[in-house]
Amino acid sequence: MTTPPDMTLLLEHVRSACRPLPAPHPAYVLFFSCSDGEERASVTIARGTSFDEAWRNGMNAVRNIQRRQSGRHRWLRVDWPTALEASTWAELRDVLSDTKRNYFRLGISLDERFETAFLEQELNANAMLYGGNKNVSAELNEKNFLLYFNTRFPDHQPPEFADEETIYPFASTGALFDGTTVYPLHPSGLNAGRRVIDKLDVGQVTSLIYDASEFLARQVGPDGRFIYGYHPCFDREIGTYNTLRHASTTYAMIEAYELTCTPLLREAIGNSISCLTRDLIVHALLPNGRIAAFLVEADNEIKLGGNAVAILALAKYASVFDDDRHDELMERLASGICFMQDEKTGAFRHVLTFPSLETRQEFRTIYYEGEAVFALMRLYDQLRDERWLNAVELAFGHFIRNDHARHHDHWLAYCANELTRHRPEEGYYRFAIDNIADHLDFVANRITTFPTLLELMMATRQILTRLKIDGRFPDLLNRIDPHRFERALEKRAHYMLNGHFWPEMAMFMRNPRKVLGSFFIRHHAFRVRIDDVEHYLSGYVAYLRYLHEQESTEDASHDVSGRSER
Numbered sequence: 001m002t003t004p005p006d007m008t009l010l011l012e013h014v015r016s017a018c019r020p021l022p023a024p025h026p027a028y029v030l031f032f033s034c035s036d037g038e039e040r041a042s043v044t045i046a047r048g049t050s051f052d053e054a055w056r057n058g059m060n061a062v063r064n065i066q067r068r069q070s071g072r073h074r075w076l077r078v079d080w081p082t083a084l085e086a087s088t089w090a091e092l093r094d095v096l097s098d099t100k101r102n103y104f105r106l107g108i109s110l111d112e113r114f115e116t117a118f119l120e121q122e123l124n125a126n127a128m129l130y131g132g133n134k135n136v137s138a139e140l141n142e143k144n145f146l147l148y149f150n151t152r153f154p155d156h157q158p159p160e161f162a163d164e165e166t167i168y169p170f171a172s173t174g175a176l177f178d179g180t181t182v183y184p185l186h187p188s189g190l191n192a193g194r195r196v197i198d199k200l201d202v203g204q205v206t207s208l209i210y211d212a213s214e215f216l217a218r219q220v221g222p223d224g225r226f227i228y229g230y231h232p233c234f235d236r237e238i239g240t241y242n243t244l245r246h247a248s249t250t251y252a253m254i255e256a257y258e259l260t261c262t263p264l265l266r267e268a269i270g271n272s273i274s275c276l277t278r279d280l281i282v283h284a285l286l287p288n289g290r291i292a293a294f295l296v297e298a299d300n301e302i303k304l305g306g307n308a309v310a311i312l313a314l315a316k317y318a319s320v321f322d323d324d325r326h327d328e329l330m331e332r333l334a335s336g337i338c339f340m341q342d343e344k345t346g347a348f349r350h351v352l353t354f355p356s357l358e359t360r361q362e363f364r365t366i367y368y369e370g371e372a373v374f375a376l377m378r379l380y381d382q383l384r385d386e387r388w389l390n391a392v393e394l395a396f397g398h399f400i401r402n403d404h405a406r407h408h409d410h411w412l413a414y415c416a417n418e419l420t421r422h423r424p425e426e427g428y429y430r431f432a433i434d435n436i437a438d439h440l441d442f443v444a445n446r447i448t449t450f451p452t453l454l455e456l457m458m459a460t461r462q463i464l465t466r467l468k469i470d471g472r473f474p475d476l477l478n479r480i481d482p483h484r485f486e487r488a489l490e491k492r493a494h495y496m497l498n499g500h501f502w503p504e505m506a507m508f509m510r511n512p513r514k515v516l517g518s519f520f521i522r523h524h525a526f527r528v529r530i531d532d533v534e535h536y537l538s539g540y541v542a543y544l545r546y547l548h549e550q551e552s553t554e555d556a557s558h559d560v561s562g563r564s565e566r
Helices: 005-017 051-068 089-097 120-125 142-152 202-218 243-260 263-280 304-321 327-339 366-383 386-401 410-422 426-434 440-445 452-470 482-499 530-565
Strands: 028-035 042-048 075-084 107-109 166-177 182-185 229-231 281-285 291-295 301-303 351-353 358-361
Touching: 005 051, 005 075, 005 166, 005 182, 028 051, 042 051, 075 107, 089 166, 107 120, 202 243, 202 263, 202 530, 243 263, 243 291, 243 304, 243 530, 263 281, 263 304, 281 327, 291 301, 291 304, 291 327, 301 304, 304 327, 304 366, 327 366, 327 386, 366 386, 366 410, 386 410, 386 426, 410 426, 410 452, 426 452, 440 452, 440 482, 452 482, 452 530, 482 530
Parallel strands: none
Antiparallel strands: 028 042, 028 075, 075 166, 107 166, 166 182, 281 291, 301 351, 351 358
């Protein structure tokens, strides 16, 4: 049987890259994974003494699978082993105990002939090596392993997982074909299984922003509430809700809308804002006689960060859509923040109880304080009321005295960037530098995608640019090697691609269509939650503006060069 013309590109790519395995293994082993986007990929193992034989066997299976599939996508992924060695279940358990959960990046064959074998993506997408969120390391989950084994290989004897039983972990590489383009995939390692992208350019980052923001828009119902998230391995919705994350996700969606201007996103933003102002924010009389507003959770918690991100969403909405109807509401939310601030020290109470407004928790997370001061700065930008700037400066005195820079908080970087625009003082600049100076190795090398690190870098980069233009504090600039800073920034922006649900990753989940184009947290079993997506989105929005700045600088440089030559 011949290969269809539209598969020729894939065939030639795989043929040129695939190498035979040593005996006693089959010379050629190819994993064919196909999905229509509606259901988990069907995987077939094709073996042969020659490449052509293995390819022919695989294509026969693919045709049979595609006849049963009805979805609109036609994703075909082909992987092949590149290295393997014999091991045992006991040795695997030892390796897993030293591996971060969901970060085991090899496939496993249960026999030397590859009759029963699993790609790394199959193992992780079916939680076969996941022992639950209480275990920080990977763990052999025998129940999930057998569930998927019996689905894939109903006619084979399941493993008994005996310590001495031989297995064959293997490294692999592959390619995805979407019907038009062949995408080479990274080989085994931290980037394993997703497409190779050598350089992030404007088009690529714009596409990421479009896909992620449209995903978020699809999560907003007519009542303005989000589907909070999914556990995609088994297509389970996360049943809880968080009003703080409702507001902060809306803020990120408006950031994206500035760049994409899509009708679906605009409608979702409008519904979400309506829900926020109508259903989630309450009003209360303060002891000083002022009326304040508070974002309230379902359990009657008032979080400092909740008021903050509500202001951020409303201020961004006012700016982008030229709409001032929420100005009074934002001031009342800001009054709520100031009610939670100590007038002498600048410190904040973190959680109150509604309606009593009594303190429930003095401290919960460092992020609340950064969110609070960033929101007050954005409100000051909007309304120019000195109360909000004074509250920020009071808080920054507290941050500096208590060395909050050691937390490397991206929200504080956002605020420091805004504050130094209006108050370009050495102490505030020094805080911003302290917030990143000893953190660059962590930014560059952290094994998790940690999207807030890109936000931290992008906000700090703006501060560094302002410092350089200011010129008064060269000693502060000298504390950061600009080339090292840029390398860490670029490395983080590229590494975050490993958290995107590309087709080649989504296809192994229970319902690929639901999570396609979103972002996930690998060590939380590939969890997709609106706030997870939000932080990737905000980071890439800032990164895209940075790319546009670079293009503008290069264009200006070329213009100057051209004029001088003439």
